[in-house]
Amino acid sequence: MATQPTRADARGNRARILEVAEEVFGRGGSAASTEEVARLAGVGIATVFRHFPTKQILLEAVVVRHFDRLCRRAQSLAESDDPGPAFFDFFGQIVADAAGKLAIIEAFTDAGGDVNGKAGQGPRDLREAVGVLLRRAQDAGAVRTDIGLDEVHALLVGVSRAVAHIRLDERARARALEIIFDGLAPGDSWRQPRS
Amino acid sequence: MATQPTRADARGNRARILEVAEEVFGRGGSAASTEEVARLAGVGIATVFRHFPTKQILLEAVVVRHFDRLCRRAQSLAESDDPGPAFFDFFGQIVADAAGKLAIIEAFTDAGGDVNGKAGQGPRDLREAVGVLLRRAQDAGAVRTDIGLDEVHALLVGVSRAVAHIRLDERARARALEIIFDGLAPGDSWRQPRS
DNA sequence: GAATATACGGAGTGGAGACTTCGGATGGCA
DNA sequence: TGCCATCCGAAGTCTCCACTCCGTATATTC
Structure with missing residues (x-):
């Protein structure tokens, strides 16, 4: 399991991604794309995958x-x-x-x-x-x-x-x-x- | 809506596809692929799409x-x-x-x-x-x-x-x-x- | 206010799956 | 039996999306 990141911006991004992911997947189900999560969270796709190496893992965290x-x-x-x-x-x-x-x-x-x-x-x-x-x-x-x-x-x-x-x-x-x-x-x- | 085909083989295929589709989508949900339906029905993918021009339409028929x-x-x-x-x-x-x-x-x-x-x-x-x-x-x-x-x-x-x-x-x-x-x-x- | 480890973003890559094309087969009818 | 409209399937195309690479930016520490 991904440990809490040390830098403040990383922690913030992680939290925001989780928040947005809950909303996005709540609306679109598993068909919703990771890219949309990234866009709504205001980060790049890579950032999402850095914090949650897999879509599956992201869903699990949510x-x-x-x-x-x-x-x-x-x-x-x-x-x-x-x-x-x-x-x-x-x-x-x-x-x-x-x-x-x-x-x-x-x-x-x-x-x-x-x-x-x-x-x-x-x-x-x-x-x-x-x-x-x-x-x-x-x-x-x-x-x-x-x-x-x-x-x-x-x-x-x-x-x-x-x-x-x-x-x-x-x-x-x-x-x-x-x-x-x-x-x-x-x-x-x-x-x-x-x- | 697709009208009933005139040739016997076509009618048979259509029925078999519907049957198999019910089972496949019942098991795998919308994530199940049209290709699997075709394979289990013993026909080519094209045949499935000929009878049901869209996955959506196939699901609707089921x-x-x-x-x-x-x-x-x-x-x-x-x-x-x-x-x-x-x-x-x-x-x-x-x-x-x-x-x-x-x-x-x-x-x-x-x-x-x-x-x-x-x-x-x-x-x-x-x-x-x-x-x-x-x-x-x-x-x-x-x-x-x-x-x-x-x-x-x-x-x-x-x-x-x-x-x-x-x-x-x-x-x-x-x-x-x-x-x-x-x-x-x-x-x-x-x-x-x-x- | 540098130095540096940490984190970021955008442009890929690869694979999966919906849908098309087209040459070949075949059921139905004379 | 032979003709042909109808139907078939294999091999594509195309789009979308999960996931990666790498050069750049910036928090943190001194």
Whole structure:
């Protein structure tokens, strides 16, 4: 893995490239070209390849960054006093900004990347953090106890992908989420209002 | 749109190309090459391009065929005497073989296609057929009445994409479906507005 | 304000893949 | 069986894009 460069301009460029890459690949998927990233970042192509020797590696870096952020968000929510809302909040937030973000992960896997492999600790950490969120929500009686992380994961990814794919207006998205939340709620106490 | 060719060999080739293309693009997405389609179909590249002047057009033809089949399935289920199971059956079936099929649609949109545009009547017909399924299931009291086609569509696409994307084992997939089905079912003391 | 290691940019290079060309084969019909 | 319109395939062309080379610029250090 490329170490942090020592010169200030190099560090700045590296950061800017990562930033732009997230946007560009989020929009165009893996079909977007490295050259466009370079142009929008205001650097030459060579600079991009100096920092990230391969398009694949660049994508990986973007994905890692993304997982990091998600994970931190989940961890901070896990410290909430209100585990039920925290869980559903996280779910809703992920879905809300899924549109561009998912395209990045797709781009990464399209390019032959394995999210559970080299992409580092990210996905595992995120999974763990969501697991904590889930367990606490279940302990608090806000989520049915007969489901596990796998199912939640499936739903999370699924709804995100749906939202990213079809043009759902605000209302329809909220509705779809509501259906899933109702399905996640425990049988009898599912009438409790959620944030 | 290319008209059906008159000579028998040409018709046969066209059919075989379509068949193979569905499999190839289902596996490799839009990244799969036209050349591979030709090779597996046992014809030259030129033959593929003669029948489908553009990769995009080939993808479109595959997608149209796919929607046609889905639509017919929905229509035949819509005539069932048991609207509730019919609806959930269709849902489950779609999800079950989503893996390869979805990649095709993705490939099509990746290549700049618009599923709701030129791809013809397919998606609209399918939507309508699902609408009938839904309405009948609602009339039979098997599905809550406060949701519409948009939400069902979102869930359908979402779960399909989730299943196609992550490697869910049989059990986890069934669980995820169960959650959604629970969410779709009518509750008794139903309403309580949530944000 | 030099010296120098570090970083930069633009002009290549090579390969992959969508699409074309054209001489040759062949199904369909008399 | 023989004619010919239709169809086929191998060998291109052309464009795009990931990745490299090398001469130039500039942060940093003294």
